[in-house]
Amino acid sequence: MKGLILPLIIFCSSFSSLLANKLLIPMDESQTNHLKAYGFTYKVLQGEDAKVSWLLNYKGGSFLMEYNPSFSKDLLSRGISYQIISDQIASQILAEVNSESSNMEQATLQKVPKIALYSPKSASPWDDAVSLALTYAEIPFETIYDQDVLDGNLAKYDWVHLHHEDFTGQMGKMFTQKDQVWYQLQLQEDQQMAQKNGFAKVSQMKGKVASMIKDFMLGGGYLFAMCTATDTFDIALSTLGMDAVPAFYDGDATSSNISADNLNFKNTVAFKDFSLILNYRVNEFSTIDSAPNYTQRPIAEENDFFELNEFSAKSDMIPCMLTQNHQQVIHGFMGQTTGFASSTVKSEVTILAENESIKEVKYLYGQVGKGFFAFLGGHDPEDYQHFVNEEHTDLSLHKNSAGYRLILNNILFPSAKKKKQKT
Numbered sequence: 001m002k003g004l005i006l007p008l009i010i011f012c013s014s015f016s017s018l019l020a021n022k023l024l025i026p027m028d029e030s031q032t033n034h035l036k037a038y039g040f041t042y043k044v045l046q047g048e049d050a051k052v053s054w055l056l057n058y059k060g061g062s063f064l065m066e067y068n069p070s071f072s073k074d075l076l077s078r079g080i081s082y083q084i085i086s087d088q089i090a091s092q093i094l095a096e097v098n099s100e101s102s103n104m105e106q107a108t109l110q111k112v113p114k115i116a117l118y119s120p121k122s123a124s125p126w127d128d129a130v131s132l133a134l135t136y137a138e139i140p141f142e143t144i145y146d147q148d149v150l151d152g153n154l155a156k157y158d159w160v161h162l163h164h165e166d167f168t169g170q171m172g173k174m175f176t177q178k179d180q181v182w183y184q185l186q187l188q189e190d191q192q193m194a195q196k197n198g199f200a201k202v203s204q205m206k207g208k209v210a211s212m213i214k215d216f217m218l219g220g221g222y223l224f225a226m227c228t229a230t231d232t233f234d235i236a237l238s239t240l241g242m243d244a245v246p247a248f249y250d251g252d253a254t255s256s257n258i259s260a261d262n263l264n265f266k267n268t269v270a271f272k273d274f275s276l277i278l279n280y281r282v283n284e285f286s287t288i289d290s291a292p293n294y295t296q297r298p299i300a301e302e303n304d305f306f307e308l309n310e311f312s313a314k315s316d317m318i319p320c321m322l323t324q325n326h327q328q329v330i331h332g333f334m335g336q337t338t339g340f341a342s343s344t345v346k347s348e349v350t351i352l353a354e355n356e357s358i359k360e361v362k363y364l365y366g367q368v369g370k371g372f373f374a375f376l377g378g379h380d381p382e383d384y385q386h387f388v389n390e391e392h393t394d395l396s397l398h399k400n401s402a403g404y405r406l407i408l409n410n411i412l413f414p415s416a417k418k419k420k421q422k423t
Contacts, residue, residue, distance in 0.1 A: 023066070035404055036399065038405075050065075055093070056321060058093070103312060116157040118165065129380050142157075167232040227335040237267045260273065290340055290358065290360040291339060304355075307356075322406070326400075333385075350365045381406070
């Protein structure tokens with residue numbers, strides 16, 4: 001039947017039924033469902049004393065683990081390609097991966113991170129790529145919002161994703177949507193929460209929440225953000241104690257000292273030397289975004305690609321994990337924050353992917369205290385230009401998405417037993 005690809009099972013010899021002790025999940029072009037493979041690996045790691053070897057740069061970042069006959073039904077139901085191999089073959093693969101002459105490495109995954117998605121309880125008129133990825137891959141998560149952060153509940157989690165969220169308190173600067181039901185409900189939710197917690201304005205509450213999320217990272221937490229949450233997070237940190245919200249959104253004027261010279265770039269995590277866009281009629285927050293609006297993007301959709309940078313698997317394991325993929329050149333995708341102007345990225349931040357021709361950083365990573373963060377520009381890797389109230393992406397149609405793999409790499413990264421790195 002066309003389109004149906006059965007998982008591959010390789011027997012190493014005529015005695016394979018006796019010798020087959022390892023399960024290899026290849027993640028190169030031969031894999032029939034890359035996204036579900038992450039979910040299966042996460043499920044295996046939920047088992048007691050379970051360990052998985054993430055073979056960096058080996059067949060697209062494959063997974064190697066002890067074989068259990070009970071896995072077969074699950075692998076088949078998820079449509080995942082896999083190979084059952086002997087201990088001898090597994091040893092040969094590991095020898096190749098661990099060889100000093102190869103740009104490969106064995107990362108040991110030992111525990112699953114507890115995941116939280118920061119998202120308002122009111123229904124948003126758009127999808128969220130991370131919640132779509134986790135749901136499709138069958139990876140469990142909990143939803144939290146401002147009250148949970150203010151109550152100190154971040155300590156319960158290892159990994160937090162920031163939904164399509166505006167930390168400046170300007171409702172995404174979506175002034176054209178102000179009469180829509182979703183806009184009014186989220187505004188009401190935010191205003192009531194700010195008042196309940198003693199804040200005069202939503203922007204003040206969001207600034208406090210951003211500071212507490214930064215503290216979460218300082219203590220060892222992992223943060224992942226996409227689209228608007230990336231730049232507005234740093235904007236909020238850079239404007240603490242100032243009013244950077246136009247009167248249209250909060251009823252009073254901005255602080256007189258709001259300028260690039262007075263922003264606190266020492267408090268930001270990823271960006272520097274940016275200017276704010278204070279015109280409420282401009283659907284943009286700052287000069288961080290490499291594509292200030294859709295009409296100014298200097299490249300056509302058919303030519304819009306970004307490239308993953310290559311890292312040493314042995315000396316730069318973290319960025320190597322975050323860029324594991326079966327494709328090195330990936331089609332771009334837009335969002336309210338599409339990418340990051342290279343001139344605004346801090347020097348200590350690692351650039352994971354970029355489009356050098358237009359000086360756009362698409363994907364970056366950095367450390368904050370004991371913790372880490374990764375920011376990915378754009379809204380949905382499989383929807384080039386997503387609009388408000390547009391139908392959600394069906395990931396069953398994109399099960400080999402290279403863009404969505406970047407998201408799921410971040411899910412497994414906190415599981416890795418850490419080695420001392422250069423970065």
